[in-house]
Every structure is written in C-alpha cells, then in structure tokens.
Amino acid sequence: MPPTEDFDVVVVGAGVGGVYAVHKFSQEGLKVVAFEKADQIGGVWNYNRYPGARVDVDSLEYTYVFSPELYREWRWSERYASQKELLEYLNHVVDRFDLRGLIRTGTAVIGADWRPEAQRYAVTAGDGSTVTARFLVMATGNLSEPRDAAIPGLADFKGEVVRSSRWPADGVELTGRRVGIIGTGSSCVQAVPVIAEQAEHLHVFQRTAHYSIPARNGPLDQGLYETFCADPSQLRALWKGSKLYGAEGSGSPLGAPKLAAAYSPTEQQERLETQWALGGQKLHVVFADQATDKAANDLVAEFVRNKIRQTVKDPVLAEKLCPKYPIGTRRLILDTGYYEAWNRENMSLVDILEDPIDRVTERGIKTRDQHYDLDLIVLALGFKAFVGEIDQANIRNEKGLSPTSAWTRGPRTLLGLMTAGFPNFFTLTGPGSPSVLANLFPQNEYHVDWVADCIKYLDDNGYSSIEPEGEAQDRWTNRVSEVALRLLRLQGNDYMVHRNADGTRVFIPWAGGVDAYAKTADEVAATGYPGFKLRRGADDGSKTPGARAAAPA
Numbered sequence: 001m002p003p004t005e006d007f008d009v010v011v012v013g014a015g016v017g018g019v020y021a022v023h024k025f026s027q028e029g030l031k032v033v034a035f036e037k038a039d040q041i042g043g044v045w046n047y048n049r050y051p052g053a054r055v056d057v058d059s060l061e062y063t064y065v066f067s068p069e070l071y072r073e074w075r076w077s078e079r080y081a082s083q084k085e086l087l088e089y090l091n092h093v094v095d096r097f098d099l100r101g102l103i104r105t106g107t108a109v110i111g112a113d114w115r116p117e118a119q120r121y122a123v124t125a126g127d128g129s130t131v132t133a134r135f136l137v138m139a140t141g142n143l144s145e146p147r148d149a150a151i152p153g154l155a156d157f158k159g160e161v162v163r164s165s166r167w168p169a170d171g172v173e174l175t176g177r178r179v180g181i182i183g184t185g186s187s188c189v190q191a192v193p194v195i196a197e198q199a200e201h202l203h204v205f206q207r208t209a210h211y212s213i214p215a216r217n218g219p220l221d222q223g224l225y226e227t228f229c230a231d232p233s234q235l236r237a238l239w240k241g242s243k244l245y246g247a248e249g250s251g252s253p254l255g256a257p258k259l260a261a262a263y264s265p266t267e268q269q270e271r272l273e274t275q276w277a278l279g280g281q282k283l284h285v286v287f288a289d290q291a292t293d294k295a296a297n298d299l300v301a302e303f304v305r306n307k308i309r310q311t312v313k314d315p316v317l318a319e320k321l322c323p324k325y326p327i328g329t330r331r332l333i334l335d336t337g338y339y340e341a342w343n344r345e346n347m348s349l350v351d352i353l354e355d356p357i358d359r360v361t362e363r364g365i366k367t368r369d370q371h372y373d374l375d376l377i378v379l380a381l382g383f384k385a386f387v388g389e390i391d392q393a394n395i396r397n398e399k400g401l402s403p404t405s406a407w408t409r410g411p412r413t414l415l416g417l418m419t420a421g422f423p424n425f426f427t428l429t430g431p432g433s434p435s436v437l438a439n440l441f442p443q444n445e446y447h448v449d450w451v452a453d454c455i456k457y458l459d460d461n462g463y464s465s466i467e468p469e470g471e472a473q474d475r476w477t478n479r480v481s482e483v484a485l486r487l488l489r490l491q492g493n494d495y496m497v498h499r500n501a502d503g504t505r506v507f508i509p510w511a512g513g514v515d516a517y518a519k520t521a522d523e524v525a526a527t528g529y530p531g532f533k534l535r536r537g538a539d540d541g542s543k544t545p546g547a548r549a550a551a552p553a
C-alpha cells in the first residue's frame with residue numbers, strides 16, 4: 001500500500017458537484033482529491049442509464065456557468081439533454097479542465113474519522129488506501145443510494161432483476177421479453193414508453209399514480225441560447241433571485257403568476273393551457289397560491305387529470321392513472337409519451353393497492369389474486385434520500401458518532417452545508433438547503449464557491465476548523481420547517497418529507513425560495529460566519545474574533 005497522503009480537501013463523489021469541486025478547489029491552490037465509487041465519473045448521470053433517462057430541467061439552464069467559454073462552446077442538442085449527452089458533457093468538462101488526475105474512480109470512501117489532535121479526517125478508501133484531509137466535502141447528491149427492495153422472494157427469481165438507478169452500462173435485452181416494472185416515479189415514467197416499444201409485454205406495478213406533464217422535448221431554443229451566451233452569469237443571477245425553488249426554468253409569456261382567484265375562469269383556463277403548452281416544470285407556476293391553497297391547487301390538478309382522461313382511451317384505466325393527491329406536492333414528472341403508451345396492446349397496469357404484491361417467485365410476480373410470468377423485473381423504487389451516501393461513507397466524529405445519528409426526527413444542519421459536531425465536514429446541496437427542489441448545477445456551483453470562500457477565510461485568519469453551533473443549527477432547522485408549514489406538499493408522501501412515528505412531519509429541503517436562502521448564506525460568509533464555531537487547533541475553544549453579526553435565524 002502507498003503511504004498515507006495528506007490533502008487539503010477530500011471530495012466524495014465525482015458527479016455534478018464533485019467535478020466542479022475539484023476544479024474550484026485546485027484553482028484555489030488547495031491540494032484536492034475526489035473519490036468516486038463508480039468506475040467512471042458522472043454520478044447520477046452515470047448510474048441512471050435506464051432507457052429514456054433525461055433531465056427534467058432545460059439544458060440551457062441545467063449546466064455549469066462558472067466558465068463562460070465552456071458555456072458558449074458546448075452545444076446541447078435538445079431542450080432536455082439525455083443521460084448520454086449529460087455524461088458526455090461532464091466528461092468533456094473533466095478533460096477540458098484537466099481534472100481526471102484529481103479523481104480516483106472505482107474507489108469508494110468507506111471510512112472517515114475526525115482526528116481532533118491533527119484537525120484532519122483520516123479517510124479510508126475501498127481499495128485499502130488511506131489519506132488525510134483538512135476538509136471533507138460530500139458531493140454525493142441526495143438521490144444516489146437505491147432504496148432497498150423489501151419484496152419477498154426477489155432472490156428466487158430465475159429471470160433478470162435490474163434497478164433503474166444501476167442500469168448496466170452495456171444495456172439490458174428488452175426485445176421480446178415479458179417485463180415487470182415496480183415503482184411509478186420519474187424513472188419509471190421515463191422508461192415505460194421506451195421499454196414498451198421493445199418488450200413483448202410490460203406490466204407496470206403501480207402503488208400510487210403520479211402527475212406527469214409532457215416534457216415537450218425538442219430542439220434547443222436558439223434565441224435563448226444566444227441570450228445566455230452573451231452573458232452566462234445571468235443564469236446564476238436568475239437562479240439566485242428565484243423566489244420559488246429555482247428549477248422551474250426562466251420565463252413564461254404570462255409573467256409572474258397571481259392568486260388563482262385574481263383570474264376569471266376563462267383566464268384561469270388560458271393560463272393553464274399556456275403553461276401546459278410550454279411543458280415541463282412550468283405547471284408549478286400557474287397560480288401564486290397553488291402550492292398553499294387547496295382550491296387553487298384543485299384547478300391545476302383537475303386540468304391535468306382531464307388531459308390524462310383525454311389521452312388514455314380506456315376510461316377505467318385512465319381513472320387509475322389519475323393521481324388523487326394535490327398536484328406539485330411531489331416534484332412533477334416530465335415525460336415523452338407516457339400516457340400515450342397506455343393505449344398500446346402490450347401494456348397493462350397492476351394496481352398493487354387493490355391487488356398487493358405477495359412475493360416474487362421463480363417465474364415472476366405473484367400478487368394476492370394473480371401470477372404474472374416475467375423474464376425481467378425492473379425496480380424503479382427511488383432512493384435512500386439524503387442519508388444513504390453519507391451513511392455509506394461511514395463518517396465518524398471524535399465521539400464515534402455519524403452525521404446522521406442525530407437526524408432521527410429529520411436532518412439537522414446549518415444552511416444544509418454543515419452539521420453540528422462534525423468539524424470541516426460539508427454537504428453540497430444537503431438537507432436544509434434548496435437541494436432537490438432546485439436546479440442542481442447552479443446550486444452545486446454556489447455551494448462549492450461558498451465552501452471555497454469559507455476555507456479561504458479560515459486559512460487567512462489562522463483557523464483550523466469550523467462547525468455549526470448547536471443553537472444556530474437548531475434555529476436554522478426550525479426555520480426550514482417553518483417555511484414549509486403552509487405548503488400542501490408537507491402532507492405529501494415522498495422522500496422530501498420526514499415522517500415521525502408520532503405523526504409529525506418535517507419538510508427536508510429549504511422551501512423558502514432560493515433568493516432568501518442565498519441571501520442568508522451570503523450574509524453568513526460576509527460577516528465572519530456567525531452561528532459557526534471556529535477553532536485554532538484541538539484545544540482552542542475560541543470563536544471568531546471581533547464583532548460578530550447575528551447567526552442565521
């Protein structure tokens with residue numbers, strides 16, 4: 001084994017966040033290495049190779065803007081880039097900025113222990129190598145580690161089982177096979193039309209019907225491309241100024257929405273049709289109160305249900321595909337031909353609320369009432385959101401605790417970036433930041449820059465470590481909960497809501513707008529990191545010097 005090497009920063013993960021992190025930190029003169037457990041870079045865009053996988057945010061905005069030259073020279077071929085093109089783009093960035101030598105692929109971090117005496121993390125990789133680092137930056141995303149399939153009998157199946165989020169790089173034979181897919185989130189909805197075209201038969205095992213909106217993928221908007229090329233930094237400004245989550249994309253010919261009641265019924269329908277025609281996440285912003293007022297929400301929800309009824313010819317099937325919950329309380333799914341695919345002869349729906357899955361057998365899936373013979377089972381069950389990859393990295397502080405050990409009633413962070421008790425440990429796009437609600441390219445850039453500024457501040461001022469003060473973290477965690485209280489989506493059942501055994505619910509991402517979030521995080525950085533403990537070595541309990549601004553409230 002090579003001797004332990006000392007770094008300034010270890011980055012875990014080489015996806016959207018990790019690639020920019022190694023670039024930025026090395027530009028800052030820091031000695032940095034990234035560990036990527038997959039055998040190549042790309043993160044979710046490497047792992048999620050299922051048929052039909054593509055992004056659901058406009059490519060002109062789902063991209064790096066840190067380099068105007070990079071922005072101008074890369075030509076996306078479609079409005080919503082495919083997984084393949086996104087992976088090509090990330091590889092292009094790695095090569096263009098000569099980052100490959102800073103990334104160790106095929107090497108998982110399997111342990112990271114904070115050593116207070118050295119003010120460093122001792123990091124162990126899966127290949128047995130060890131390094132130390134002053135700072136540990138998790139760039140592992142929030143939807144990386146697949147959710148366990150607690151479906152009895154899966155190991156007995158004699159056919160093939162694949163997960164949508166671990167789709168083999170050399171593909172899966174679909175032609176002429178009887179396929180069953182379990183899970184009806186974004187991954188399933190994107191995959192279904194493509195699988196159905198090739199499979200002999202496709203059975204979709206649905207627990208919950210979700211809203212899907214036509215993506216309206218097509219050629220790139222050249223006019224918008226030219227506008228953004230003229231000054232790519234405006235994209236970051238657009239994102240930072242977003243009062244909503246920052247993933248809805250820029251612009252609507254209708255302007256900012258007003259309350260639903262401010263429009264006449266005719267105007268309401270016009271707005272709905274216009275946003276529907278634009279496609280994508282624009283249906284999140286028809287009425288200003290659709291996320292908080294049930295009546296306003298019902299207008300949007302029923303509009304979409306009617307579109308489903310108009311598309312799916314079998315009225316009984318159409319009703320089963322109509323979601324029953326308020327729209328937008330889960331991230332809207334974007335599809336290309338999902339509901340149209342349901343008119344095919346070779347597709348059938350298994351409503352597993354009516355007829356629950358009993359077990360997987362050697363030959364297929366046995367529900368309570370029926371057996372489905374299958375050659376291939378696709379699991380599109382989602383992820384161990386927010387905590388999966390942090391737990392996998394096996395991080396321990398000096399008390400032997402893991403960052404998530406205090407998260408039993410929901411994640412607790414300061415700004416989604418740091419966790420009390422874990423010095424110099426950063427989570428890019430972590431829980432308590434806009435995270436999964438927002439466009440993850442600008443958000444990762446913003447967070448990486450924030451961390452780089454923070455490290456510079458520590459170094460310039462002779463500090464060796466930073467971590468949140470418990471009270472400041474409590475206040476931020478409470479604020480994250482409070483801004484979500486009025487949202488209908490707090491009552492939703494997806495991975496963004498932490499549900500406690502006593503019935504209480506905690507909304508995990510920051511839902512108070514990117515603008516408010518960035519303003520707070522900028523102020524914290526500009527005023528000497530109020531709310532954080534800064535130390536000059538293991539025995540130094542001191543804080544930042546001089547006058548300190550108020551911690552984030």
Ligand code: NAP
Binds near residue numbers: 055
């Ligand atoms: P997901 O949205 O969490 O959906 C998981 C699905 O699996 C749900 O339908 C869920 O049912 C079902 N499920 C889970 N456990 C089950 C069980 N034991 N039995 C039966 N059904 C079960 O996961 P995803 O589709 O992978 O998407 C996750 C997130 O990734 C999305 O919200 C999106 O943000 C992102 N994503 C984005 C894109 C894109 O950019 N285009 C594509 C894919 C994913 P219930 O709904 O009843 O819980």
